[in-house]
Amino acid sequence: MQNVKGTYDFWGQEQALRHNIQATLQDVFELYDFEGTNTTILNELELLTSKYAGGDEIIKEMYQLTDQGKRQLGLRYDLTIPFAKLIAMNPGFSLPIKRYEMGKVFRDGPVKRGRLREFQQCDVDVVGIQGPEAEAELMQLAIEAFRRLEIPVTVKWNNRRFLGELLESMGVPSQEMLSVMLTLDKIEKIGPTGIQEELNTKGLSKQVTDAILEFAAKKDWTFVDVCSKYEGLEERPGAVEVRALQALIQSLGLSQACPFDPFLSRGLSFYTGTVYEIFDASLSYGSSLGAGGRYDAIIGQLIGRNDIDYPTVGLSFGMESIMEMLKNRANLVPVASVLVIPIGDTAPEALGIAADLRANGVRTRTDFSKRKLKKSLASASSQGIRYVILIGEDEARAGKVRLKDMNEMTESVVTAEEALYCIEHSL
Known part of the structure; x- marks a missing residue:
């Protein structure tokens, strides 16, 4: 073919x-x-x-x-x-x-x-x-x-x-x-x-x-x-x-x-x-x-x-x-600003925060592949994605998310609203 x-x-x-x-x-x-x-x-x-x-x-x-x-x-x-x-x-x-x-x-x-x-x-x-x-x-x-x-x-x-x-x-x-x-x-x-x-x-x-x-x-x-x-x-x-x-x-x-x-x-x-x-x-x-x-x-x-x-x-x-x-100018190709990864049974929470980010004009990717977290983070870093949001079952119960800044190599546990504020004011 x-x-x-x-x-x-x-x-x-x-x-x-x-x-x-x-x-x-x-x-x-x-x-x-x-x-x-x-x-x-x-x-x-x-x-x-x-x-x-x-x-x-x-x-x-x-x-x-x-x-x-x-x-x-x-x-x-x-x-x-x-x-x-x-x-x-x-x-x-x-x-x-x-x-x-x-x-x-x-x-x-x-x-x-x-x-x-x-x-x-x-x-x-x-x-x-x-x-x-x-x-x-x-x-x-x-x-x-x-x-x-x-x-x-x-x-x-x-x-x-x-x-x-x-x-x-x-x-x-x-x-x-x-x-x-x-x-x-x-x-x-x-x-x-x-x-x-x-x-x-x-x-x-x-x-x-x-x-x-x-x-x-x-x-x-x-x-x-x-x-x-x-x-x-x-x-x-x-x-x-x-x-x-x-x-x-x-x-x-x-x-x-x-x-x-x-x-x-x-x-x-x-x-x-x-x-x-x-x-x-x-x-x-x-x-x-x-x-x-x-x-x-x-x-x-x-x-x-x-x-x-x-x-x-x-x-x-x-x-x-x-x-x-x-075709070789990668800087002209738009990429997602945020990658949202559910850990465990947190797909509803992941889809919810992704919807909030998109509603505020933030290009957002979700990862439901269930592959090893290390591979997902390496992929996000190689593709120039600035932020990764991790939502485990403990974070979901507490109404929090884990926000990783791939440029600054920092991580913090914050509410979804705080994560959105931080992302919007840094992009």
């Missing part, structure tokens, strides 16, 4: 860490006034494969199925398209909308460290804000979330409209625009040689290919450098959007944490403007920790109104990648 490749069960300390990460993200999302949503896992195949959805590369990885009514369905491969459907089906929603969602998504793609076939995504999206303020606020949110997770990050960003204008100035034909963007997006993985090999398969002229390779050869482009090198870009719509967001980033003091990267484009075809990707600033982990961007056109197109844009920008946190970075 085994799990399907790319899927895992989580329990114990690992599940506790996953829960803690999600709770941390949820706290930040709600601090920024995002409201929770829960969209459908099963969706119509036509929706998931529409030209307004994820693009050919994602569709190849989609799990497809047929139900008993012979309907063509698919499992969601991200949280964005089901959310766009939700907005499209409810045109009476008052804008702007700020929402978050945490849920499983499915992709039949290659399995590697931090990349599974069944995995958790944690998304935030803003609908109804046209300007760069939404992007800037999501960047602030991302930096705050990773600060709380104690992961230093770099949020690289670019603008797909601007990158399209840049490639157009080099002579890239419109039908090859997305393909060339996807190739440039891989520059950190495949390098200039890999870029050249991919470009040679696209049927581009030598002049265009040489122009792209010249651009790819320089790694430290700034927005000003690009506009200086390639004439006529500075006042194009994409360039105006870049300049406006860059000004906000600078005014917020985020320039170092949020560098401009003219090669970044993201793989999904629906992005219309700003795109960003989050990386470990210490460079100890290579895969991205989150990504997102602006997708203004999807919702209007889904409801057949190409003349209306629903300005939308989103950000997705990669739970599996974050887990890979934090």
